[in-house]
Amino acid sequence: MPGAPFAIVGAMTPLRVNGEHVELDVAPRRTLLDALRADLGLTGAKKSCDMGNCGACTVLLDGAAVYSCLVLAVDCAGRAVTTIEGLAADGKLHRLQEAFIAADALQCGFCTPGQLMALAALYDRVARPSDAEIMRALSGNLCRCGAYQNIVRAARMAREP
Amino acid sequence: MTTRLEGRAKVTGAARYAADARFPGLLYARILRSPHAHARIRRIDTSRAERLGGVHAVLSSANSPCIGWYEESALFDRTVRFIGDEVAAVAAESEELAEDAVRLIAVQYEPLAFDMRGAPAEPKTEQRGDLARGLREADVVLEAAYRTQTALHNALEPHGCTALWHGDHLVVHESTQGIFAVRDEVAEKLGLSPQKVRVITEHMGGGFGAKQIAWKHTVIAALLAQRTGRPVQLMLERSAENLAVGNRNATEQALRLGAKRDGTLTAIDVRIRFEQGAYSAGGEASDVIGTYLTLYRCANVRAEQRPLRSNAGPAVAFRAPGYAEGNFALESAIDELAERLKIDAVELRLRNYATRDQREDKPFTAPQSLRRCITRVAEACEWTHQRSGLGFAAHDWAAGGGWPPAEAEVEFRDGAARVVVGVQDIGTGSRTALAQIVAAELGIALERVAIELGDTQPEIYGPTSAGSATLATLGPVLQDAARRAKNAGRGRAVRADNPQDKSIRTCGAQAVELAVDRDTGEVSVKRVVAAHDCGRIVNPLLQSSQVIGGITQALGYALNEHRVVDPRLGEVLNANLEEYKVPTLADIPAIVNLSESMPDEEANATGAKGCGEPPIIPTAAALANAIYSATGVRIRELPITRDKLIR
Numbered sequence: 147m148p149g150a151p152f153a154i155v156g157a158m159t160p161l162r163v164n165g166e167h168v169e170l171d172v173a174p175r176r177t178l179l180d181a182l183r184a185d186l187g188l189t190g191a192k193k194s195c196d197m198g199n200c201g202a203c204t205v206l207l208d209g210a211a212v213y214s215c216l217v218l219a220v221d222c223a224g225r226a227v228t229t230i231e232g233l234a235a236d237g238k239l240h241r242l243q244e245a246f247i248a249a250d251a252l253q254c255g256f257c258t259p260g261q262l263m264a265l266a267a268l269y270d271r272v273a274r275p276s277d278a279e280i281m282r283a284l285s286g287n288l289c290r291c292g293a294y295q296n297i298v299r300a301a302r303m304a305r306e307p
Numbered sequence: 308m309t310t311r312l313e314g315r316a317k318v319t320g321a322a323r324y325a326a327d328a329r330f331p332g333l334l335y336a337r338i339l340r341s342p343h344a345h346a347r348i349r350r351i352d353t354s355r356a357e358r359l360g361g362v363h364a365v366l367s368s369a370n371s372p373c374i375g376w377y378e379e380s381a382l383f384d385r386t387v388r389f390i391g392d393e394v395a396a397v398a399a400e401s402e403e404l405a406e407d408a409v410r411l412i413a414v415q416y417e418p419l420a421f422d423m424r425g426a427p428a429e430p431k432t433e434q435r436g437d438l439a440r441g442l443r444e445a446d447v448v449l450e451a452a453y454r455t456q457t458a459l460h461n462a463l464e465p466h467g468c469t470a471l472w473h474g475d476h477l478v479v480h481e482s483t484q485g486i487f488a489v490r491d492e493v494a495e496k497l498g499l500s501p502q503k504v505r506v507i508t509e510h511m512g513g514g515f516g517a518k519q520i521a522w523k524h525t526v527i528a529a530l531l532a533q534r535t536g537r538p539v540q541l542m543l544e545r546s547a548e549n550l551a552v553g554n555r556n557a558t559e560q561a562l563r564l565g566a567k568r569d570g571t572l573t574a575i576d577v578r579i580r581f582e583q584g585a586y587s588a589g590g591e592a593s594d595v596i597g598t599y600l601t602l603y604r605c606a607n608v609r610a611e612q613r614p615l616r617s618n619a620g621p622a623v624a625f626r627a628p629g630y631a632e633g634n635f636a637l638e639s640a641i642d643e644l645a646e647r648l649k650i651d652a653v654e655l656r657l658r659n660y661a662t663r664d665q666r667e668d669k670p671f672t673a674p675q676s677l678r679r680c681i682t683r684v685a686e687a688c689e690w691t692h693q694r695s696g697l698g699f700a701a702h703d704w705a706a707g708g709g710w711p712p713a714e715a716e717v718e719f720r721d722g723a724a725r726v727v728v729g730v731q732d733i734g735t736g737s738r739t740a741l742a743q744i745v746a747a748e749l750g751i752a753l754e755r756v757a758i759e760l761g762d763t764q765p766e767i768y769g770p771t772s773a774g775s776a777t778l779a780t781l782g783p784v785l786q787d788a789a790r791r792a793k794n795a796g797r798g799r800a801v802r803a804d805n806p807q808d809k810s811i812r813t814c815g816a817q818a819v820e821l822a823v824d825r826d827t828g829e830v831s832v833k834r835v836v837a838a839h840d841c842g843r844i845v846n847p848l849l850q851s852s853q854v855i856g857g858i859t860q861a862l863g864y865a866l867n868e869h870r871v872v873d874p875r876l877g878e879v880l881n882a883n884l885e886e887y888k889v890p891t892l893a894d895i896p897a898i899v900n901l902s903e904s905m906p907d908e909e910a911n912a913t914g915a916k917g918c919g920e921p922p923i924i925p926t927a928a929a930l931a932n933a934i935y936s937a938t939g940v941r942i943r944e945l946p947i948t949r950d951k952l953i954r
Binding site: 184192195197254257290298 | 313327464542857
């Protein structure tokens, strides 16, 4: 029957979020995005389309950039999630974050956490990514304010010398 | 370069938006929307939804106060007039449960006849001189018709709010461009005094015009919060965002331009129809005729615009409402006219641009700034109309000069300032630019200025972020308040009137360089060069971002974006971000911003004017002109998709 309420499963979901162990008590249908935002209070990842079109909810799952609106929280058991809140280390901004500020790679800022995490996944693997790699990493992230030109400028600025 | 004050908050995820407000006991709301383009509601049965565990309240016309909305309609009207019209709402413990509950509401509709083509309403006409004489005096008369599409704002943050009550006081964390507009409208709908409603917008994820009025969701959230005694968050889903909370009106523009052989314009005649949708939503009006009346010097003008009412979602202001649409037609037509006259298209513009506001019959405060912008862009792109794939357009914009009322408060102690204003920073960087004006006036570093905005509670009125007005409205007030604070430790000031004998506007020019693949019709935009007059540039980095962003949006408008409606059903077929094609990174050419700081001292004491809207205005026409230059094909309809080019 469409719309019938789902039964709540009692099992806890253990995972690491920004380096800390957490136990989530969530329904199987809850997305990672909703779990981060509503259950863990990590509101940096944004809900914009909720169907994998825009990238505003991008986080790292075991180091790979994923749309957290397309991942079920229960499927993250035993895995490591990094959100925008975990990108700066001990209060020191990641070089991508510094570059985003310097290049004004944002306007309203709503897509910014997703853009940064999409790039962070790349920069964790490649210290000096090519322009093509930058473009590919950002290809799934929309910016309606149209800050793309400065987002690419920031990404270039963040390449290690 | 001075970067934005909220930069750190926005790159760390600390910046709080409407849906980031967290309160104990928070409930989540969802709205049930009409699946019919026009229908009467016979019966609503919410009992199954109410019985669902975790559901705390269900609201519909059956159990909510009768609150008037749009002209003759109501918050939950018994007649629905477009697919997406509000029918009922639910508050539940989670978003998932709210969605379940909405699906359990059974509604019996009696479908009614509907009209997607649109019935013409009363026209608005402005004229001057003698049109017939102007046409008689012309050596060449160009007659052409242009069309523009319905475009969707699609700010990445949907409309929405988090609402909670403290006794009989309502607090709303809202994604809005007008905290005071929302406060006053919500208070009126709920029968409260405005002082009992507090609206907070710390950060917002884009609005582009669609968030300048109070929409139904805010009042619905407030009613649900009242009924449940719990805070309620109501954020629209992407589909609802694309159906019910505004769009840029489609237009049909039939025009005649008359000119003498030397290029002198003798007549402008335009008849415009524009789609308003099912309701008149309010906010900034779509002044499609505006640019026909002001951009060029012409003694004989008749301009008429007629709204069409149809069973589609209501239109609302979208960045430079009316001007983006009007400019596409007028500036395409000027190129067509130039060709007929065998006069260079830039030269024709330089011969005809207006130095007076012919609508108000006053000189402009900066009469030659448009010439400067046109010349600068033409030089930078090495303009010649013989170069294939190069297109040009100029524009004006009636706003950008700001206006009263507005007020501000500045405290200055121990070399540090505290500033309170009642505007919101919609992402343009108002927070930063306004603080810079205070810092400059007080002769202190920007870090010594703490600025508070986005909250109605201090009762310091600030205007809606519309008409590119924020900087020019509040800049002079802050300068004044800071000066007072310098002497007295504390200063409050209000916005003075604009000069009465002059007219303030903004304007600019853009050139587009592109190539067209003759086999596939694919348009590759190589470069857009822009110069806009926004008076004194307070922050070059932020001004540049506005130009880059406006042009990026304009390229989407010109090439891809189009709300597609099935006329047989009245249904929007692409109400999502997959099929509604906003520009992606891969679509963006090099955007070169050549705007110069041109202090407009007669406009206001800061010399600054706005630049939020202007960059979106001339791109589509420059692009259409470039396509003509590259292919010899004149496309008079937006968006310029490949099928139109190949046909």
